Amino acid sequence: DTAVSQTPKYLVTQMGNDKSIKCEQNLGHDTMYWYKQDSKKFLKIMFSYNNKELIINETVPNRFSPKSPDKAHLNLHINSLELGDSAVYFCASSHEGNTEAFFGQGTRLTVV
Amino acid sequence: GNSVTQMEGPVTLSEEAFLTINCTYTATGYPSLFWYVQYPGEGLQLLLKATKADDKGSNKGFEATYRKETTSFHLEKGSVQVSDSAVYFCAFMDTGRRALTFGSGTRLQVQP
Numbered sequence: 037d038t039a040v041s042q043t044p045k046y047l048v049t050q051m052g053n054d055k056s057i058k059c060e061q062n063l064g065h066d067t068m069y070w071y072k073q074d075s076k077k078f079l080k081i082m083f084s085y086n087n088k089e090l091i092i093n094e095t096v097p098n099r100f101s102p103k104s105p106d107k108a109h110l111n112l113h114i115n116s117l118e119l120g121d122s123a124v125y126f127c128a129s130s131h132e133g134n135t136e137a138f139f140g141q142g143t144r145l146t147v148v
Numbered sequence: 149g150n151s152v153t154q155m156e157g158p159v160t161l162s163e164e165a166f167l168t169i170n171c172t173y174t175a176t177g178y179p180s181l182f183w184y185v186q187y188p189g190e191g192l193q194l195l196l197k198a199t200k201a202d203d204k205g206s207n208k209g210f211e212a213t214y215r216k217e218t219t220s221f222h223l224e225k226g227s228v229q230v231s232d233s234a235v236y237f238c239a240f241m242d243t244g245r246r247a248l249t250f251g252s253g254t255r256l257q258v259q260p
Binding site: 067069076077078079080081084086091092126128132135136137138139140141142 | 182184191245246250252255
């Protein structure tokens, strides 16, 4: 069983489109995250949720909107995609936000 | 602000060579420290961790010791293998923000 799973693994789309990435964890964790990894492999936190409540909202364009329907899911919706949004997006989860995080396999988003 | 600094790569070694990847951090208090590894085309996996000063984390022949006095968590392995080729990330859990802060990653290439 995959602990943190995100779909799709690859996403190629045109500028201006709206897309969503889904994430689910079966670890019973109460904190979930979205990280962005750029072309130089640098990882940066975008959002975190604890018990469905938004905890961290970094300086991310408001075209990015996370949604947490329950503790086990944290989806990422992106409106009006731009070329600069091309990156690998990782979902992660942890227990109470103070232990190691477990990561999904990543979603490689390519905007053309 | 809080940050992690790790040596730039790529680090290129021959099989069975000794590995050191330096990592220092700037953080409030004494956060938990981690090394994550990312193999080509995959997500991040926790390699090892240390939660308090002088703790030594170890896994798969890799080791790192939490040095409070030098705010360091250097990764070492006595004899690397080709299969260790990956990108290694040093990170700490920012207990205030309850999210991991990552270094920029160090690419390790091990040649047979």
